[in-house]
Amino acid sequence: MPRTIAITLFMAVALLAAAPAPAAEAPTRDEYVAGLEKICKPDAEATQRAMKGARGDIRAERFDVAAKKFAKATAIFGGNVQEISAEPRPSADTERLRKWFTYLNRQEAYLKQITEQLRANHPTKALRLIQRFIHTGNLANNVVLAFGFHWCSFEFSRYG
Amino acid sequence: MRRLLVALLVLAGLMAATAHGERAQRGNLIVTLDGGFAPRALPRDHPAPVSVQLKAGLQTTDETTLPRVTRVELGIPGQGLISSRGLPTCRARRIRDTTTARALETCRQALIGTGRMVAQVKIPSQPAFAVQARLLAFNGKVHGQRAVIVHGISLRPPTVVVLPFLIHLRPGRFGTVLTAHLPANLGPWPRFARFEMDFYRRYTYRGRERSYISASCPLPPRVPIGIFSFAKATFTLADGRRISKGIARSCRAR
Numbered sequence: 001m002p003r004t005i006a007i008t009l010f011m012a013v014a015l016l017a018a019a020p021a022p023a024a025e026a027p028t029r030d031e032y033v034a035g036l037e038k039i040c041k042p043d044a045e046a047t048q049r050a051m052k053g054a055r056g057d058i059r060a061e062r063f064d065v066a067a068k069k070f071a072k073a074t075a076i077f078g079g080n081v082q083e084i085s086a087e088p089r090p091s092a093d094t095e096r097l098r099k100w101f102t103y104l105n106r107q108e109a110y111l112k113q114i115t116e117q118l119r120a121n122h123p124t125k126a127l128r129l130i131q132r133f134i135h136t137g138n139l140a141n142n143v144v145l146a147f148g149f150h151w152c153s154f155e156f157s158r159y160g
Numbered sequence: 161m162r163r164l165l166v167a168l169l170v171l172a173g174l175m176a177a178t179a180h181g182e183r184a185q186r187g188n189l190i191v192t193l194d195g196g197f198a199p200r201a202l203p204r205d206h207p208a209p210v211s212v213q214l215k216a217g218l219q220t221t222d223e224t225t226l227p228r229v230t231r232v233e234l235g236i237p238g239q240g241l242i243s244s245r246g247l248p249t250c251r252a253r254r255i256r257d258t259t260t261a262r263a264l265e266t267c268r269q270a271l272i273g274t275g276r277m278v279a280q281v282k283i284p285s286q287p288a289f290a291v292q293a294r295l296l297a298f299n300g301k302v303h304g305q306r307a308v309i310v311h312g313i314s315l316r317p318p319t320v321v322v323l324p325f326l327i328h329l330r331p332g333r334f335g336t337v338l339t340a341h342l343p344a345n346l347g348p349w350p351r352f353a354r355f356e357m358d359f360y361r362r363y364t365y366r367g368r369e370r371s372y373i374s375a376s377c378p379l380p381p382r383v384p385i386g387i388f389s390f391a392k393a394t395f396t397l398a399d400g401r402r403i404s405k406g407i408a409r410s411c412r413a414r
Contacts, residue, residue, distance in 0.1 A: 055388070061380045127385045127410075134387065134408055138182050145185045146221065153184070156408040157333065157389055 026091040033147050036084050040151035043080040047073050047158050054160030058123060067118035073159065074111040081108055084152065096143055103140035107133055181215060184405045188224065192217045193393045193405040201414040202377040207241050209362055209371030216393040217354025225282045226351035231341050231396035235334025237389055240375045242327060242336055244306060246365025247372065250298035252322050255311050260294055263311045272372045273297035275357035277312055279350045291317070291350065297357060299372065302326060308338060321346065333389050377411035386411050
C-alpha cells in the first residue's frame with residue numbers, strides 16, 4: 001500500500017514537472033514595441049558602426065573589405081531577429097508579425113548572399129541582391145507601420 | 161524565356177513597392193516619401209542633366225485633422241548638383257498675389273519645376289475639406305542666398321501662397337538641403353497633406369548647355385549599378401515633433 005502511494009505521489013510530481021509552465025500573458029502592442037525597441041537599439045547602432053563606409057568600399061572596389069562589413073552586419077541582423085522572435089507577441093498581431101518575421105528572415109538570407117557574392121568578387125550580383133534586400137526591408141516596414149518602430153524598422157541609411 | 165519572366169516579375173514587384181513610396185509612422189501620423197530621377201543611366205565621372213521628381217505627404221491613421229507643419233526640409237545627396245549659374249532669378253514679391261499665368265509671364269525665364277499640392281482645411285465647426293493647388297518652382301534668391309521660390313495657387317477657395325525654400329550645402333549624406341518655414345500668417349486652418357514636384361530645366365549660358373540639376377553615377381568600371389540615399393523629407397510640426405523619411409534609389413553607370 002505505501003508503495004502504491006509512493007508511486008502515485010511520484011507520478012503526480014512527475015506530471016506536474018512535465019506540465020508546461022503557464023503561458024506568459026500576451027503583451028499589449030505598446031508593451032511589445034517598447035520591449036523590442038530596447039533589443040533593437042544596440043543592434044541597430046552596432047550595425048551602423050559595422051557598416052560604416054561599406055558603400056564607399058564597394059565604390060572603391062574594396063570588395064573583400066565590404067564583405068567583412070556585410071558579414072558582421074549579417075551576424076548582428078541574424079542575432080537580432082533570433083532574439084526578437086523569441087519575445088511573446090500581442091495576440092491580435094500574430095498574423096501580421098508572422099509576415100514581418102518572414103520578411104526579416106528573407107532579409108537575413110539576402111545579407112548572407114550579398115556577403116558571399118562580395119567575397120567571390122561579384123559586385124554586380126551583390127548590388128542586385130542589395131536592391132532586393134532594400135525592397136524586402138521596405139515591405140517589412142509596411143507590415144508593421146502601425147507599430148511605429150524606430151530602431152526595429154529597416155533604414156537603408158544604417159547600412160553604410 | 162523563364163529568366164525573362166522572372167526578371168519581369170522582380171521588376172513588377174519593385175515597381176509595385178515604390179508606387180506609393182516609402183512610409184514611416186509616429187503615433188497616428190504617417191509620412192510618405194517617393195521620387196526618382198531620369199535618366200537612370202548616368203556617366204560615371206561627370207554630371208549629366210537630370211529631371212528629379214519628389215512626392216511627399218502626411219496622413220493620419222484615424223482620419224483626425226492633420227497637425228500643422230511649421231517647417232519642411234528636403235535633403236538630396238551631394239552627387240546631385242544644383243547649378244543656377246547664369247539662370248535668371250525670380251523675386252518672391254513679384255509673384256505674390258498673382259495668377260499662374262501672371263507668375264509665368266513675370267518669371268518664366270526662372271522656371272525650374274512644376275507640381276501640385278493638396279492641403280486639408282479645417283475651419284472650426286465645419287467638416288475638413290481638401291484644397292488642391294498648382295505649384296510652380298522658380299530659381300530665386302532670398303537675402304543673397306540661393307532659393308527655390310514656390311508659387312502655389314488654388315482656385316477653390318482662391319488662394320495664392322509664395323514659399324521660399326532656402327538651399328543650404330552641408331556635410332553628410334544629404335549634402336544639399338532645401339528648407340522652408342511655413343509662415344504663421346498662413347493661419348491655423350490649412351494643413352499640409354501632400355505635394356509632388358518635378359524639377360527640370362535646361363538652359364544655355366555663355367554658349368554652354370546647362371541644367372539646373374545634374375547628377376553622376378560615380379562607380380568603378382566593374383560595377384554597373386549603384387545604390388544611394390536619394391532623398392529625405394523632414395516635417396517639423398507646430399508642437400515641436402519632427403517626422404522624417406529617407407529613400408534610396410539606384411543609378412546605372414554608362
